[in-house]
Amino acid sequence: MWKPDRDSKKPIYEQIAAHLEQRIACSEFPPGSLLPSERKLAEQLGVNRSTIIQAFAELRSIGLIESQLGSGTRVSQTKWGVTPQYALNWRKYAEGGNFLPNVPFLRRIREALHQQPALIDFASGELAGSLAPTEEIQQLMREHTYTSYLGYDNPQGYVPLREALVTYLARYRDIQTTESSILITSGSQQSLFLIAQCLLSPGDAVAIEDPSYCYSLPMFQSAGLRLFRLPVGSSEGYVDEIRKLVKKHGIKMIFMNPNFQNPTGTLYDMARRSQLLDVASELGIPIVEDDPFSLTAYDSPVPPPLKAMDTGGSVIYIGSFSKIAASGMRIGWMVAPNAIVERLADARQQMDFGLSVIPQQIVAQFLTSAYFEPHLERLRLQLQFRRDSLLEAVRQELPGLLTYVAPQGGLHLWCKLVPKVHDGKLLEEAIRRGVVFVPGSVYGSSDGYVRFTYARPRDPREIGPGIAKFAEALREAAD
Numbered sequence: 424m425w426k427p428d429r430d431s432k433k434p435i436y437e438q439i440a441a442h443l444e445q446r447i448a449c450s451e452f453p454p455g456s457l458l459p460s461e462r463k464l465a466e467q468l469g470v471n472r473s474t475i476i477q478a479f480a481e482l483r484s485i486g487l488i489e490s491q492l493g494s495g496t497r498v499s500q501t502k503w504g505v506t507p508q509y510a511l512n513w514r515k516y517a518e519g520g521n522f523l524p525n526v527p528f529l530r531r532i533r534e535a536l537h538q539q540p541a542l543i544d545f546a547s548g549e550l551a552g553s554l555a556p557t558e559e560i561q562q563l564m565r566e567h568t569y570t571s572y573l574g575y576d577n578p579q580g581y582v583p584l585r586e587a588l589v590t591y592l593a594r595y596r597d598i599q600t601t602e603s604s605i606l607i608t609s610g611s612q613q614s615l616f617l618i619a620q621c622l623l624s625p626g627d628a629v630a631i632e633d634p635s636y637c638y639s640l641p642m643f644q645s646a647g648l649r650l651f652r653l654p655v656g657s658s659e660g661y662v663d664e665i666r667k668l669v670k671k672h673g674i675k676m677i678f679m680n681p682n683f684q685n686p687t688g689t690l691y692d693m694a695r696r697s698q699l700l701d702v703a704s705e706l707g708i709p710i711v712e713d714d715p716f717s718l719t720a721y722d723s724p725v726p727p728p729l730k731a732m733d734t735g736g737s738v739i740y741i742g743s744f745s746k747i748a749a750s751g752m753r754i755g756w757m758v759a760p761n762a763i764v765e766r767l768a769d770a771r772q773q774m775d776f777g778l779s780v781i782p783q784q785i786v787a788q789f790l791t792s793a794y795f796e797p798h799l800e801r802l803r804l805q806l807q808f809r810r811d812s813l814l815e816a817v818r819q820e821l822p823g824l825l826t827y828v829a830p831q832g833g834l835h836l837w838c839k840l841v842p843k844v845h846d847g848k849l850l851e852e853a854i855r856r857g858v859v860f861v862p863g864s865v866y867g868s869s870d871g872y873v874r875f876t877y878a879r880p881r882d883p884r885e886i887g888p889g890i891a892k893f894a895e896a897l898r899e900a901a902d
């Protein structure tokens with residue numbers, strides 16, 4: 424461990440300041456991060472606390488760090504990477520490249536969840552750990568050997584998983600396909616990424632839903648796509664809107680999430696599904712059908728996916744293990760024409776040589792095991808219970824303060840707030856009180872909407888207190 428050189432002519436506080444500056448420049452302490460306390464550093468470096476105070480004063484004077492009473496000393500967000508001492512400007516690289524950062528509210532939520540692990544989390548769009556089939560998967564891992572082959576596998580995906588998915592898709596989604604038409608991805612997110620990067624070009628126009636899945640927005644923009652919006656809510660005039668967009672902007676692809684749409688929970692009816700397919704095949708435009716939630720339907724069955732009705736061959740279908748079992752497995756799938764699957768598998772080979780074979784083996788085992796069906800049954804009941812707990816809490820804590828349509832499947836409740844509020848203020852008030860949600864503007868809607876993911880709180884008993892905290896925050900932000 425570095426220690427100041429007591430024989431050097433350079434004062435010790437200056438040596439310490441230079442040493443810290445170097446660690447900051449190398450991003451050991453990134454912008455905004457907390458430095459160790461004066462007392463801790465003094466102990467580590469074997470110096471008096473007053474020497475550290477002098478070193479911090481030196482770094483504060485060049486704006487590299489900022490101290491706030493009671494909350495420690497942090498690396499400045501604005502000065503990091505522009506320090507005169509070192510020629511290498513990492514900030515230039517960190518802010519370079521073609522990939523846009525996530526939207527600021529999402530970064531703020533991630534930071535809050537990291538800093539305050541006890542927050543009641545209605546923000547992360549995934550299942551609580553307790554809803555995942557952890558014990559079943561552990562049991563399968565005890566029963567089977569997963570390490571018989573550990574070389575690079577086929578970048579299109581592990582064949583037994585693709586075979587298991589052929590049966591799964593026929594049984595649960597009425598989709599008849601073959602393993603050669605399936606590409607395994609590390610979640611739907613990667614399916615969307617591959618489509619945006621490999622099948623489209625910068626400047627291409629695509630239609631997306633309004634509002635729509637938040638992580639796809641910056642990713643599409645990073646690919647240089649021009650985004651045009653189709654309102655999710657209105658069936659009326661929907662097809663005319665598509666025709667207009669195609670005529671005006673030369674739309675190349677349409678992205679849809681027709682079952683329990685994220686964030687609104689909308690379930691497209693049969694009429695809209697048929698109209699969409701008709702217009703896509705008439706205009707020769709592919710539809711990407713993103714379908715991570717359909718198996719969570721609580722009461723009534725969902726209509727067949729577009730892919731199952733697709734006689735014209737217009738649909739790329741993407742699915743995921745994340746919302747029905749475990750997002751950490753990072754397993755998704757795409758069903759597409761063979762030429763597309765081959766093109767994307769070739770891209771996978773260039774990017775990362777395909778997905779690790781071990782989670783693919785485990786998911787193949789799980790989908791074909793006797794555990795899968797009972798897990799789904801349980802998951803649906805638990806999600807329904809959580810939805811009902813949330814609706815009850817909303818009725819009690821927020822009477823007349825928000826409007827919504829109760830979702831019949833999926834993980835989220837989408838609400839319109841009756842009082843006028845600023846999204847940022849509401850989010851900060853909520854975080855201060857120990858609860859976090861996603862403001863609607865993240866999905867491209869105007870201020871005044873929120874998404875609550877009732878699937879996410881660690882325990883359903885957190886839902887009531889979480890909504891009570893949100894209600895306090897709303898009253899404060901609306902004042």
Ligand SMILES: Cc1ncc(COP(=O)(O)O)c(C=O)c1O
Nearest residue numbers: 548610611612636680685743745
């Ligand atoms: C509509 C939609 N598509 C895709 C994803 C990405 O999920 P994953 O990559 O875990 O499959 C999500 C996750 O929230 C989603 O809601």
